[in-house]
Amino acid sequence: MTIDARKTLVNGATALQATDIQHALANAAAGVSLRQVTKKYGPVTAVENVTLDIPAGSYCCLLGPSGCGKTTVLRMIAGHEEITSGDVLIGDRRVNNIPAAKRNTSMMFQSYALFPHMTVWQNIEFGLEMQNISAQERKARVGEMLELVGLSHLGDRKSSQLSGGQQQRIALARSLVTRPQVLMLDEPLSALDENLRVQMRTELRRIQKQFGMTFVQVTHHTEEAFSLSDRVVVMSQGRLDQVATPAEMFRLPASQFVAKFMGDNNIFQGKVLHCAPDPGTGMDVIELGVEGIGSLYSRGYAVPVGSMAACSIRPDLMQIEPYPNAASEKPTPRANHITARIVSIEMTGYVTRVVLMEEKTGKELLYKSPTTAWETGSYAEGQLVTLRWSEGNCVFLPH
Incomplete structure (x- = not known):
């Protein structure tokens, strides 16, 4: 099916409308809670006794130097790492022993992890096929996501033929199309040059606000965390050092570590x-x-x-x-x-x-x-x- 035919279907009377997609995503948003969560790798403690609440519909950045435990926290929320002790909740549901595929979350990886042999359309559609979504709804959702990221004209192009910024947009569309309750982003802008990084963080914030979804992002860039977040979480040596709004943290760092890390x-x-x-x-x-x-x-x-x-x-x-x-x-x-x-x-x-x-x-x-x-x-x-x-x-x- 050509892009024009797909767009015709998306815009037809039987297709889901943009407002329907928006409401579905907003209604799916859920908060995340960690209760005394610890992760150990043998004798090494990567995350220690972390208790954290991320409100539904907020943008939260986990900030800190390499090795501080922020990516481990993200992966435990997603279900890609088992916790050693404590509880992880998505909404009101305790998800400690629930596999990643059944947590109704989505992860946008640093490398984007697009399938190079598939078209842009097929990359975005893949997750819906795994969920056994009907063909008609798949076409409607994929079309809406391509519209959202401004790449409707590239649906038939192979993902390997895209620029870094375009790949980032497609990875975001693929993450959103399944309507997760929580979208997690593992340093999604690190592979981009400075100008494109600034442009894409604006796009991330716009999309998060538009749909009211819960975004949890890992970064080691203070400027990036401050520009994106409703709430910033600074980690040091596997523990939370400060949780605050960007403005609060900028004005009143809580420790020498936070004051130094902010630069x-x-x-x-x-x-x-x-x-x-x-x-x-x-x-x-x-x-x-x-x-x-x-x-x-x-x-x-x-x-x-x-x-x-x-x-x-x-x-x-x-x-x-x-x-x-x-x-x-x-x-x-x-x-x-x-x-x-x-x-x-x-x-x-x-x-x-x-x-x-x-x-x-x-x-x-x-x-x-x-x-x-x-x-x-x-x-x-x-x-x-x-x-x-x-x-x-x-x-x-x-x-």
């Missing part, structure tokens, strides 16, 4: 010297003694005096001033400021990155400025400057 944060380690309530915010102002630098002030919640901790300041929330100046000579109470020397200046486009070295300790620091603002100043490599920031922008990191 560019300036982190100072030291000992808690004092902790006092801040009535205006409901938080505490915490004084941290940093060796070689002195006291730095941040906001957080009550911690024992004498405990080791850290604080973090984003490079875009610092102010830079020539040194010396009046403010440097007479600092105000609770004012965070340090003296540093400019090592390098890198204009990256909209943003200029300035690498500095703290004058007493040699600690490397990063400052960021909009390029248009930076160009109004007259700073140069080798210049001594003052960096300052408020305790309200400085995040306390208890661990």
Whole structure:
């Protein structure tokens, strides 16, 4: 059957309409819950005591470095890995012992795993044939999926003849056509170049929002996770380190690991010297003694005096001033400021990155400025400057 004939069938009176497909996908969406899930490979613990709730219809990204356990979590949800202990639920159904093919989930693999000897149409239709869906409904669903990903004109082409972006779209269509309750994506954009990766993540988010499906994606790119997710899960050494919205995680990383993994944060380690309530915010102002630098002030919640901790300041929330100046000579109470020397200046486009070295300790620091603002100043490599920031922008990191 030609593409034109298939499209005629899709658009005919007996075909499923786009709204029907959309409603079916949205109604199929289910939440995912993990309860104290552990996975061991012999003596090695890959995932330890993970408890996590992913709401139905949300986009969740599992984020972390290689080997942190994020792909293992994804595969346990899909049923491609058996759990050692704990429970996995899809909706209200406990699926620990249910085979992957019967969990009503779908996996979009990093390699796309398309059949090179099949046409685009046959690749998308394959899963429906395995489900014994009628020929008429198969044609309607495949046609709608091709329309959805904008590749109706390529239905008769072999998948091996497609570009990387086109293969990614076909893999997505094949994953959606079976109407899974949960779609899992294992680093689906890693094989694409930067421009195409940005374009395709926009498409992924558009499709997820359009159909209200539950998407769970593995990635090690912070920017990708933040741009796609309703909720980000950061993992470290097989455990959950923080679960939050992208905005919450960006503003308030919960640990030194998260602050470092997000990149560019300036982190100072030291000992808690004092902790006092801040009535205006409901938080505490915490004084941290940093060796070689002195006291730095941040906001957080009550911690024992004498405990080791850290604080973090984003490079875009610092102010830079020539040194010396009046403010440097007479600092105000609770004012965070340090003296540093400019090592390098890198204009990256909209943003200029300035690498500095703290004058007493040699600690490397990063400052960021909009390029248009930076160009109004007259700073140069080798210049001594003052960096300052408020305790309200400085995040306390208890661990």
